[in-house]
Amino acid sequence: MGVRTTVVSTVVAATLCFPMAGVAAAQDLDCSDFATQEAAQAVYNTNRTDPFDLDRDNDNRACERLPSGRYEDDPDGGTTPTKGVETGAGGTADLVTAGEDTADDSSGPLLPLGGVVLAAAGLLLLRRRSVGKRD
């Protein structure tokens, strides 16, 4: 398939995805088409001649009866946390520690190694003890 075909198809697909961009003027919008006042206001702001009559009382506020999106009062971009989060009180500490090998961890290989060392030490101790008994 030619490059041109691909490019044209992508443009057509993009237009299908964002119908508002190309054919907004052909479509009539009412306040009931918006979930929030802010969404209606955004469309109104793109064309102050108000072709859809979203601002019937001409006070530059579109669709005042629509609910406000709560999120408008909550801008992003505040402090970014550092460090971890203290999200445990320890009620299952024994269980969690026992199952900890299931999660990815860079220090993983050390744990089994520690186990082997411990087991070897235990065996040595046992052997010495039995040797001691024989004497």
Place this chain on the structure above:
Amino acid sequence: MRTSGRPTGRRTRLTAVIALALSLTLLGGCGRWRQEINGQVAEPVRLRVPVIDVDAPVEPLTVDENGVLPAPDTFDDTGWWRDGPEPGERGPAVIAGHLDSYRGPAVFYHLRDLKRGDTIFVDRADGTEAVFATDRIERHDKDDFPTEAVYGDTPDSQLRLITCGGKFDKRHRRYLDNVIVYATRVG
């Protein structure tokens, strides 16, 4: 002969254009949520992770004066990093929850059991939902927390779920690690 061949060629090309455009549209999934990513969406109110039986309220969390994200007030609720993106917007939305209480398991007790592809739902204040798929799960020492990977900006809409894990330091009554689930918006 050359001229008579042209219309057929054009028609074929037109058909190819239409077919490809339609399939791109379908594959690309031009649902509303892709447009949401560059805008602002409503606050999260509930987190649902069916595979680990999580269905819990989400409360806003504000970073303290030491730059640390506090844990949610209760063991059954989850908390969302309020100053960051709302779940569904571009960037990493962060939700934290307790691993356990003083007595037993808390809301994120089974978080470490999540697998790649597991679905996470976030219900929002305006009645809409954002859907995420688990990408990976990691465990890190809290003193070596991957701040950039968790809180750093992303080109798409991401979600992070954070809880405790690893060894429990009995003297200081704290877990030494954090378990972090990385997820990407899919719907």
